[in-house]
Amino acid sequence: MTQSVLAPPAIAAATPRVGSPARVSVRRNDDVTRLLPRPLLVVIIVVLLAVVLIPVLYIFFASVNSDTGVASGQFFPTEFHLDNYLLIWNTVDLGTGLVNSVIVCGAVAVVCAFVAVGSAYVLVRFVFRGRATYLRALLGLQSIPGTLMLLPVFVLFASVGTALGVPIIGTRGALFVTYLTFALPFSTWVMVTYLRGLPRELEEAARIDGASSWRILTRIVVPLSWPGIVVSAIFAFLLGWNDVLFASVLTNSDTRTAAVALQVFGATQEGGAIPLYGQMMAASLVCALPVVVLYLVFQRYLVGGLTAGGVK
Structure with a gap:
């Protein structure tokens, strides 16, 4: 029942x-x-x-349009001029600019990312005097406009070069130090936010097995922090790739970046006859292509790195 x-x-x-x-x-x-x-x-x-x-x-x-077609306001070209992508390498010193940009920005991205992950690991996992002050200083450095630092940076490099007897202004090293200085605070904050979300139990288990702090950082923290490292590296790369102000002052004709080469090309086309609009647009797309490829390659890391620490 x-x-x-x-x-x-x-x-x-x-x-x-x-x-x-x-x-x-x-x-x-x-x-x-x-x-x-x-x-x-x-x-x-x-x-x-x-x-x-x-x-x-x-x-x-x-x-891919003619200069007269662009000047007349055509959106879709009536005739295609694919030779604009071939002429820019002779009209603009674009090859040298791209090489300089890749060398400087790539070095800044790599160094900035790994210095940031080491600094963030110390700030997150260790308690020491001045830790909070250092974190506040990183925020303060991000709030300073770059235009206000142009003249002090130029005077500093000129004075150091005069004292050492070595030319600094006009070299890639000057750009490297400048971009690294401005990119490192933000990259460190990104890594601080990311490392706060990593479980401490993994590091504690490694310490029980006798691992040192350096071994924990290189064998556990860095492999688990690739999304944050990629975000830090891409930000540092873009900071240098898009910069015109510092690159136009701290470089010469041999070390100028792609952004400065585009600026010089655009300035030479002002006034007179119809500017080379087709080549200007082609050069702009060529300079933007490496950044697009960079985003497509590391897209799966970007989402995890930018949203890290958003949910607790």
């Missing part, structure tokens, strides 16, 4: 019903995570894509 009474509820509990609590909770979760109605969300995404892609398409079409 007891089994006949309890059997139907058991069967009913095992059989999912339409509108069951599990399905209702899934629907509620979808409603919560979706901040906007689907039609409005589609409209916003289309608008954002248009804002981003239309300028890029215009630059691409202008790079």
Whole structure:
């Protein structure tokens, strides 16, 4: 009698019903995570894509268009001039600029990322006098505009070069030190935020096995921190790649970066006859291509590195 009474509820509990609590909770979760109605969300995404892609398409079409066509306001070219991508290497000293940018920015990215992960490990895992002051100083350095530091940096490098008898201004080393100084505070803060999310139990287990702090850093912390390291490196790389102000003052014709080469090319086209619009647009796309490739290669690390520490 007891089994006949309890059997139907058991069967009913095992059989999912339409509108069951599990399905209702899934629907509620979808409603919560979706901040906007689907039609409005589609409209916003289309608008954002248009804002981003239309300028890029215009630059691409202008790079394969004639100069007169661009000057007349054509969006889609009537005739294609693919030779603009070949002429820029003779019109602009773009090859030298790209090589200098890759060398300087790549070195800054690598050094900045690994110095930042070491500094962040000490700041997160060790307690010492002046630790909070150092963290506040990193925030203070980020708030200083770079334009205010141009003259002091120039005077400092000129004075050091005069004292040592070695030319510093006009070398890649001057750019390297400058970019590293401005990129290191932000990169350190990114790594501090990321390392705070790593479990301490892994390091404690390694210490029980007799591992030193250096071995823990190189064998445990660094392999687990690749997303944060990649974000730090890309930020440092972009800081130098997009800079024109310091590169135009601290370099010469042999060490100028790609951004300065584009600036000089654009300045030479002002006034007179119709500027070489097609070659200017082609040179701009060529200079932007390494950054796009960099983002595509390290895309899977960027999301984890930027969102680290956001959820506790």
